[in-house]
Amino acid sequence: MKRLNFEKSTEYRKKSHKLIPGGAHTYSKGDDQFPFLSPAAISHGKGAYIWDLDGNKYLDCSMGLTSVSLGHAYEPVLDRVRKELEKGVNFQRPSYLEVEMAEKFLSLIPCHQMVKFAKNGSAATTAATKLARAYTGRKLIAFPEDHPFYSFDDWFIGKTACNRGVPEEIQNLSVTYKSTDLASLTKLFEKYPGQIACVISEPEKNHPSQFINIDETIRITQKNGALFIQDEMVTGFKTGMPGTIARNKIKPDMATWGKGIANGFSFCALTGTKEVMELGGILKEGEEKVFLISTTHGGETHAMAAAIATIDEFLKHNVIGHMHSLGDYCSKAMQKVVDAKKCTSFVEVVHCNWMPSLIFKNKTGTPDAKLRTLALQEMIQRGVLFQGILLPSFSHKKSDIDFFAQCLGETLDIYLQALEVGVDKFLIGKECKPVFRRMI
């Protein structure tokens, strides 16, 4: 098979690391997250496809870190954005759109009465923890040790392997438990009585072994006088509309939203009950003020317009229904290929209707970084920009999944050979590395 040409990507890489620490503005988009034979940067996208600097075309599987829920350059969103751009994007006072946006967003979340916008998810999660501290007068923040990411701020990064630059005093203000073992959360409250301000957790993961009893997590948290923050950054506009919160019997005090709610535009939100969120207000004269989220760009008009148009599309077309039926179709297609290639001991299909994925293992059944990288390399060579997950956007079609399955079959032929004669005979360059690691 003729290898793809990455000439321009190679040139780009030479420059990017000289100018940008990490070579990218998101570590999970970095070179160490991809095989050597991969595009260094994307020139443009349309629907479910993207093109790299050398003109190679790929089926996009993670859609802007799962933020592009409708599709790249999706016309109804662009149309709404263009209209706002023509009118100016940032003013001395709020844009008229802020109230319209707040009403629209809150109409999706009946258990919450107030909302604050932000440009990044981290700003929303960090603001939620601050509000919880202010509300409870407690210092500690609790979150699951087995979840990958909640914020780039110190309260979270301080607890990862990559905590250089975060003072120990700050690291000690965060405490962790296991999301699937609620006895560990109860123990945490026993260990730090009256000290935990909040628990922040994603409500659901795509692997069955990571099942979270979210109602019980909320119950334990609130019973112990702490606030519960439901982080719907990934699940929002994917597991349901607006997210897993729609299925909760017990209401979280706050929820955080980002990826996917504005089709890739920078628009995130913190929602919560009036009682908690009001602390960030300015109407109660004589009360101590909480400096919640305040950013120059939080109310940018075109990003709000993108969110409004995205919500409209989701409601008009049953986007969630499309995503779920495609997620099921993809899970089954993945399994069919893995079974046909007799790879079930080495490749695990994570069946999930909102984000199916594959886990690549060695002969002992252990996830293997080199073999995973080889699988990514071979999928990329065939025109699928794959990192393990496939996020079915509204633009993905069954034929795209069929194409994915065909490429997976060819990839697994090579994978099986690598298992026999050694992965180094096939893998070009080094294996992908974890984002959170102590050493470079």
Ligand SMILES: Cc1ncc(COP(=O)(O)O)c(C=O)c1O
């Ligand atoms: C669950 C979760 N929370 C928060 C964040 C932070 O969002 P952002 O990258 O927009 O700051 C992420 C980002 O990946 C996330 O996955």
